[in-house]
Amino acid sequence: MKKTRALTLSLAAIASVVVVEGAAGLLTNSLALISDALHALFDVIATLTLLVATRMSLKPPDETHTYGHGKIESIGGFLGGLLLSALGVDIVWSAFSRLAEGEHNVTPELVGFLAIFYTLAIDGLRISVLHTSLKGEESATVKADLFHALSDLSSTLVALAGYASASLNIFIGDTLAALTLCVLIFYLSLKMVYRTSLDLSDAVPKSIFNRVKASIQTHPNIKHFDNLRMRRVGDKIFVDVDITIPQELSVKEADLIASDLQKKIQDTIGKSEVSVKLKPSPQQPTLIDRIYHVAGKVDGVRGVHKVVLTDVGSAQHLTLHVEVDLNLPTDRAHEIAEEVERRLIEEVSGIGSVTVHIEPAQERIKAYEIDDKDMAESIKEIVKANRFVKKVEDVKMYGDDKRMYVDIRCVLKDNLTVEEAHAVATEIERKIVEKYQRLDVTLHIETESDSK
Template sequence: MSQEKRSVALLSLLASAVLTVAKFAVGLMTGSLGILSEAIHSLLDFGATAITYFAVRVGDRPPDRTHHFGHGKIESVAALAETGLLFATCAWIIYEAVRRLLVAQVHVDVTWIAVAVIVGSILIDFNRSRALKRVALKHGSEALEADALHFSSDMYSSAVVLVGLGLTWLGYPQADALAAIGVAVFVCLAGWRLGRRTVNTLMDAAPEGAAETIAELARDTDGVLALDRLRVRPGGGTLFVDIDINVARTLPFDRVTPIKNRLIARIHDAYPRSDVSVTTHAVPLDDETVHDKVMLISRRRGLAVHHVTIQHVGERLSVSFDIEVDGAMPLGAAHDLADSLEKSIADELGTDVEVESHIEPLQIETLAGRDVPEDRRHAYHETLSELAAQGMLTDVHNLRARQTDQGIFVTFHCRVDPATHVEDVHEAVDVLEHLFRERMPEVRRVIAHTEPLGAAPA
């Protein structure tokens, strides 16, 4: 529990006790109903403040096994109990005031002590109301805010009693009872405002404007296609936000998480004491291509797919692709995997579609490699440079050759005219790799990295 919240609640409790004793003593001594009503009011204040002190102690406990959202609503329960005490005060004050006006004649002795007690009460209520309000806003405490509202209304009711004493001293004895009714009016107004807010909190009513603000934040967050559902409810000093958003289903998982984090951060900026839960729903886009759909389905299954080819053959759609699986996997298992992927793609694209796959081995294990001798690396470089000169590729550089248990792997960089189409570059690289492996059969694999002429060296 916050030490600041505990301290301000305890000081308010002690102030209520002192005012209650002083007002009862002066009220009985002078016979003033206004002061007695204030004394009873202060007694109820003492009880309400005691409830508040208990509530802020319990409300700051963290969530546990049976209270998953924490204990913050105990502050709302305390505020509701305080509301009940306020209305009970009103009922007694109005009853006694009407009785004195219509039936009983009670002499009120106005003394300087009575005036001093009421003035002191106003000063004390002013200072503790400000202190309670400050701490309540700082920590989002509903119970402390209820106390602050309560004691701010007490200042006005005490001022009414002070006016009643003055009129009584001037020779208008009914003014004391009328002042008491004035106190009851202030108490009723404070109770009504406090009770309405407390009931709204207990019924999980969203704070005014919160839902609209959060909805706007969601719609303005990059990557969010639409707001699907939003639920906001207060719990003590915490605002619980449960929000569902739509994102493009073609997005990989590692791009969805930053979208959620950006939205959560924006909500926290607007409502620092918020607990935000974001659920994403992947939805299809109107402009998804066939290629997007094929890659999406394969990615969901954790399969590597490339060389996707899409053809329109008359009224039919034909899709083919290469699928990479573990090279050590039995062909039967690999075929079942490919067949399942083909069926999923066909279900997505429609019944009138051809789907064919080519199974390739995927290098999964990490190979232990070592650099080949320099003379062999030089021979590979010379051969590649010679073959590249026969086509569009130039400037073979950054060549590496490593010996592994599965053969020699050669990687190199080369350059090409930046205006050349990627498809033409890829075909030229394929030809170069094929010719090179014919010359150097010990080479298991060749990986070429093409760069545009004039690019900075990699």
């Protein structure tokens, strides 16, 4: 594959840097060159890990590696990070010893500069090869190695500065360059140890867990979920979850929900494998639930509300409001209404007749706020005049080119039934509209106990 060839070439190139720069560092006694060679060694381990991970990822799971072979990458990265940290400690010890003793013993020679310029050329070659391989083929491993190559380029420039200062008899520059590079080595190696230790312990970042959780919770057809389990294997995250769905769904509908959830999670967290276990809700759907479900499945239906069942002799008559796209032609809306009626009679037992009221689905309104204190106070007085209202908490008014809207929050006395509270709200809305004809009223009611 294109990306494995790029990684192999990158590995060979950076390995040659370790040999050339390491040998030059030992010959000239330059800690800057030795540190940069050590940093290159870090990239050898990192690139080798990425290469192994890329090749192993091509192998399918087997009987002994049911989740694939991605953990090999984590093991290699963990051990490599520990090794580099230990080597970094040795370099730091040598650097501080030189600073304390005031003896640097660097013997700048042409071979050192040749090694550095060779390294710069290799860094440039790696960046070019890796960048080219990314064109037309996205690869997280190649992209990671490209970032390593860019960091190598910067570290080599630091080594060049330190070695050049030593050639000008500013020997402390070589030691300071070595310490600077060791800071980078410690950061990268400890970061690798931390990340791979999380992978080996099957830990995933809390942010990723919360994003997956939110994807499940916001799915409209999932009533409940549990047993959410996640683990990272290589560059892939495995997700297992049990979800509870309505009983009335068909097998095909349930499968569509599972597929939709899988795609939603994969879009959220990237490369992943999602396993969804479906469980029917233990609650039996009511007749009204069934009506909403059947009507909502009809193509073109945007919403269902105001469902009313009336006993007429031995049969039941059903009326409901169905929302459709407001730009639909009337004949198409009529076809939708007839289809809703037909399906309800066929699929919901006991219904003798159905009347569907078609209305346009409400679109998002672009409105402006209305700051009319006199009008707001007048509306408050209308609401407070009702004997069941304890207090008015808020009145918000806004409008567009066609209508004005008012949202009212008020507190009613306790011990009212839903039917009684609805009657109160309807009466208040009627009186407000009588006074302000072009007003669309929404009344939110609470009881005294709710508002405490």
